[in-house]
Amino acid sequence: MIGKKAGVAFAIIFLVGLFPVYQLFSPHFSKTEEPEPSVASEPALKSIESSIEPGETLFSIFQKHGLNIDELFAMKQAAASVYRLRQVHPGQSYRFVVDDRNCVSAFTYQINDNTELKIERQEDGFSAQKCETPYESRALTISGQIEETLVGALGASKEDLSLAISLSDILAWDIDFNVDLRKGDSFKVIAEGLYLNGEFKKYGKILAIEMINDGRTHKAYLFDQNGRSDYFDPDGKSLRKAFLKAPLSFRRISSSFSHSRRHPILRIHRPHHGIDYAAPTGTPVSATADGRVTFSGYKGQYGKLVILSHRNGMQTYYGHLSRIAPGVGAGKTVQQGDLMGYVGMTGLATGPHLHYEMRQNGRPINPARFKMEAGPAVAKASMPEFRQLAAAVDQVFARSVFYSAVAAKDSRSDAGDLAFMLSSQ
Numbered sequence: 155m156i157g158k159k160a161g162v163a164f165a166i167i168f169l170v171g172l173f174p175v176y177q178l179f180s181p182h183f184s185k186t187e188e189p190e191p192s193v194a195s196e197p198a199l200k201s202i203e204s205s206i207e208p209g210e211t212l213f214s215i216f217q218k219h220g221l222n223i224d225e226l227f228a229m230k231q232a233a234a235s236v237y238r239l240r241q242v243h244p245g246q247s248y249r250f251v252v253d254d255r256n257c258v259s260a261f262t263y264q265i266n267d268n269t270e271l272k273i274e275r276q277e278d279g280f281s282a283q284k285c286e287t288p289y290e291s292r293a294l295t296i297s298g299q300i301e302e303t304l305v306g307a308l309g310a311s312k313e314d315l316s317l318a319i320s321l322s323d324i325l326a327w328d329i330d331f332n333v334d335l336r337k338g339d340s341f342k343v344i345a346e347g348l349y350l351n352g353e354f355k356k357y358g359k360i361l362a363i364e365m366i367n368d369g370r371t372h373k374a375y376l377f378d379q380n381g382r383s384d385y386f387d388p389d390g391k392s393l394r395k396a397f398l399k400a401p402l403s404f405r406r407i408s409s410s411f412s413h414s415r416r417h418p419i420l421r422i423h424r425p426h427h428g429i430d431y432a433a434p435t436g437t438p439v440s441a442t443a444d445g446r447v448t449f450s451g452y453k454g455q456y457g458k459l460v461i462l463s464h465r466n467g468m469q470t471y472y473g474h475l476s477r478i479a480p481g482v483g484a485g486k487t488v489q490q491g492d493l494m495g496y497v498g499m500t501g502l503a504t505g506p507h508l509h510y511e512m513r514q515n516g517r518p519i520n521p522a523r524f525k526m527e528a529g530p531a532v533a534k535a536s537m538p539e540f541r542q543l544a545a546a547v548d549q550v551f552a553r554s555v556f557y558s559a560v561a562a563k564d565s566r567s568d569a570g571d572l573a574f575m576l577s578s579q
């Protein structure tokens with residue numbers, strides 16, 4: 155992971171330093187490293203690396219590789235206070251280092267994305283400890299073009315989905331990722347890729363985004379100030395705003411409908427000043443801003459309705475809900491993004507849809523015209539540093555090779571050849 159202050163400086167250096175590398179290697183760069191000749195005098199340790207297959211236990215893995223079962227018991231005992239080794243899960247990676255007599259000298263097991271169990275032979279048996287996974291971080295450049303959905307443009311794997319969700323989270327105040335995307339919209343992302351033993355494992359932080367949506371360019375730069383990192387536009391203004399662009403969160407919807415690829419949501423403007431979102435019954439509805447619940451229940455044509463009060467005399471309405479989320483009762487404080495309920499067709503509705511309304515001092519207003527209050531901008535004193543970072547990032551956007559996430563699916567690991575390490579762990 156990137157350190158706080160040092161991370162920014164490092165990011166600048168690394169971004170500036172990126173060009174020569176991009177010019178040197180093409181995406182078809184092939185690895186030509188010779189295997190290192192083995193030195194005869196070194197102890198003959200070999201490494202067994204794999205991942206747990208469905209139905210496999212450590213016992214069967216020991217048998218498969220002809221390892222000494224007695225050592226398995228000793229290892230389990232050593233690990234007992236740290237991690238119960240009988241719970242190995244399919245798909246998790248492991249690595250044995252064994253000597254020429256097939257005695258285990260070290261064993262590593264990936265407990266979860268961020269933690270690994272390390273068991274090592276000591277003079278008097280084994281020692282075990284849990285460690286943070288020592289990811290190597292590389293900067294990856296990914297691009298895509300919207301055909302239908304953001305997820306479609308990135309790919310369908312778990313990691314692609316998580317990148318799509320992170321991207322939508324960063325721009326959620328400006329773009330409604332469920333309805334605003336247009337065919338031909340494009341994006342470029344610079345993101346941390348976290349690698350383990352040279353293999354891509356997952357995405358880390360998004361460092362910068364350039365997204366063209368419906369002809370408008372949106373940019374986001376990750377910048378750290380006072381120990382807090384956040385995303386800013388090219389002028390150093392915070393991307394966080396008092397109100398989210400939409401009450402239907404791409405993040406919530408993506409995680410609650412993970413089985414189907416498309417969840418068509420239509421936005422229908424009505425002369426009644428509200429916005430109707432046609433969406434499947436059960437689609438989660440989120441609070442667009444921090445506030446307090448002033449109404450929660452059934453109200454005439456609105457059906458099941460939640461009304462929130464916000465700063466500056468603002469109110470938001472969420473109507474026709476099939477169900478109000480538990481705990482969303484009058485008087486309760488809510489935060490931006492909190493679950494309010496689920497789309498339905500209670501009250502006067504011909505089909506399942508969310509009726510969303512913004513009011514100021516009781517008068518309906520057009521959310522599209524409303525001037526949003528934004529979060530704290532980059533401090534004046536930090537602006538030179540921010541501008542330097544933004545300029546370096548812009549150069550990467552302008553001149554780098556960006557991998558099309560879908561067209562060249564296999565290139566992600568090759569992208570490592572083009573990228574720099576963000577930190578040395």
Ligand SMILES: [Zn+2]
Binds near residue numbers: 424426508
């Ligand atoms: Zn309506």
